Amino acid sequence: MDFRIATDLWHRAGNPVKNELRQIKEAGFDGVEFTFSEEGERNPPLSDRGYLRLERLKEDASELRRAASEVGLEVPSVRSGLLWRYPLTSPDPKVREKALEIVERELEACSLLGAEVLLVVPGLVTEDVTYDEAYRVSQSSLKVLARKAEKVGVTIGVENVCNNFLLSPMEMARFIDELGSERIGAYLDVGNVLACRQGFPQHWVQILGKRVKRVHVKDYDTRSGTVTYPPQGDVNWPSVIRALRGTGYRGYLTAELPPFKFLPEMSFKHVAEIMRALIYLPG
Numbered sequence: 001m002d003f004r005i006a007t008d009l010w011h012r013a014g015n016p017v018k019n020e021l022r023q024i025k026e027a028g029f030d031g032v033e034f035t036f037s038e039e040g041e042r043n044p045p046l047s048d049r050g051y052l053r054l055e056r057l058k059e060d061a062s063e064l065r066r067a068a069s070e071v072g073l074e075v076p077s078v079r080s081g082l083l084w085r086y087p088l089t090s091p092d093p094k095v096r097e098k099a100l101e102i103v104e105r106e107l108e109a110c111s112l113l114g115a116e117v118l119l120v121v122p123g124l125v126t127e128d129v130t131y132d133e134a135y136r137v138s139q140s141s142l143k144v145l146a147r148k149a150e151k152v153g154v155t156i157g158v159e160n161v162c163n164n165f166l167l168s169p170m171e172m173a174r175f176i177d178e179l180g181s182e183r184i185g186a187y188l189d190v191g192n193v194l195a196c197r198q199g200f201p202q203h204w205v206q207i208l209g210k211r212v213k214r215v216h217v218k219d220y221d222t223r224s225g226t227v228t229y230p231p232q233g234d235v236n237w238p239s240v241i242r243a244l245r246g247t248g249y250r251g252y253l254t255a256e257l258p259p260f261k262f263l264p265e266m267s268f269k270h271v272a273e274i275m276r277a278l279i280y281l282p283g
Contacts, residue, residue, distance in 0.1 A: 002245065005275045006031030006076055006254040007268060009048040017051055018067045027268035028276065031074040033254050034064060034113070035081040036106050054082065057105055061112040076252040077117040077157065077187070077214050078110050088141040089123030089134040089165075100141060103156075104148045111152040117214045118149075119157050119187045122175075125164035134165055139179060146181035157187030157213045160204070162196040169199070169207035176211050186211045189256070190235055191218035191227055201235060205243035212249055216256045217275060229257060230274055238281045253279075 007029050011020045024032050037049040039056075052060045068075055086099040103120060110118050123138040125131050142156065149156050158166070158176065166172045176184055186208050193201040205212060219233030220226070231237050253275060259267035 002250050003279050004030040004074075004076070004252050005272060005279075006033055006074075006252050007271060008033045008035065008079070008254065008256050009051065010259045010264065010267070011048060011051075017064065018071065021067055021071045021073055023265055024268050025071045025073050028272035029073065029268065031076045031252055031254070032068060033077050033079060033256075034075065034115075035079040036102075036109070037081050049081070052078070052109070054102065054105065057109040058112065061109040065113050075113045075115045077119060077254065078106070078113060078115045079119040080106050080121070083121040084124075087121070087124045089125075089129050089137045091128050096137070096141065100144060103145050107145070107148050107152050107154050107156075110154045115154065117155045117157045117185075117187065119159050119214070120145075121161055121163060122158045123163065123165055131165070135175070138165075139175070142179055142184060143181075146179060146184050149183035150181065154183070155213050156184045158184065159187040159216070160189055160192050160196070160198060162192065167196075167198055169204040172204075173208055173211060185213035187214045187216065188212050189216040189218070190240055191216070191220045191233070191256075194220035194222060194234060195227060200239075202239040202243040205240060205247060205249075209247045212244075212247065212251075214251055215244070215249070215253050217253050217278075218256050227257075229271065230278060237278050241279060241281060 007024055009032050034052045035048045036052050039053050041049050082102050083099060086095050086102060088099045090096050106118055123134045125134045166175055172186060188204055190201040193199060193204055219228045219230040219235050221228050221233040255271045257271060
């Protein structure tokens with residue numbers, strides 16, 4: 001098989017992390033993606049928050065790597081879950097400074113985890129932050145972070161999200177190329193392309209090409225305006241898979257989907273089976 005599959009970690013409060021990881025492995029996944037958080041964050045009943053805490057990065061990273069290794073899972077990537085709260089493009093220089101510090105520490109933790117890619121939200125365009133300002137400040141920040149990424153051997157994956165920024169694949173490609181670092185690429189979220197009205201995900205794959213370092217899998221139903229499980233939405237999965245193969249992508253496809261409200265342990269097996277089926281859809 002030319003793709004490997006992973007899932008974000010979702011857990012029930014109080015359930016040992018190793019039990020959750022074992023369920024993920026038994027469901028048929030090859031890897032798991034963790035998320036950085038702060039200890040003070042409010043954790044919903046089903047969340048991966050609290051496993052990789054900013055205040056205890058070394059300890060948590062070591063524990064998670066050991067647990068994943070013991071059950072036979074790789075850690076292909078980690079999400080930086082804090083850059084919505086502390087944007088790299090914030091008009092407040094103290095917030096920007098904190099964001100840089102957070103990502104630098106996360107890059108170090110990724111190295112400890114053996115994760116090759118750190119997902120990064122590049123910034124936000126708001127009423128207080130103009131588009132051109134966000135572009136300039138984001139690039140300035142990422143150039144600093146690229147040096148750290150090169151030092152620890154981790155790639156920064158800039159994700160397409162609903163942030164009013166980097167709205168087309170051509171702009172994303174130019175943005176990455178201008179940074180001039182092999183350690184900065186794209187983390188393509190297939191469902192976000194439709195959810196954020198950014199066009200069609202297969203076009204993003206074709207245009208970004210080798211810049212794509214990781215792929216998030218979820219679907220989007222344009223009629224109801226909701227994120228859903230593939231292939232229940234409007235993503236043209238045969239075209240997306242064909243485009244990925246056409247660019248030579250052979251990395252991870254990682255599900256970013258919340259578990260079922262009831263019987264959440266069944267979610268992993270269900271999603272893994274769907275993803276295996278998607279890979280073999282006729283193009």
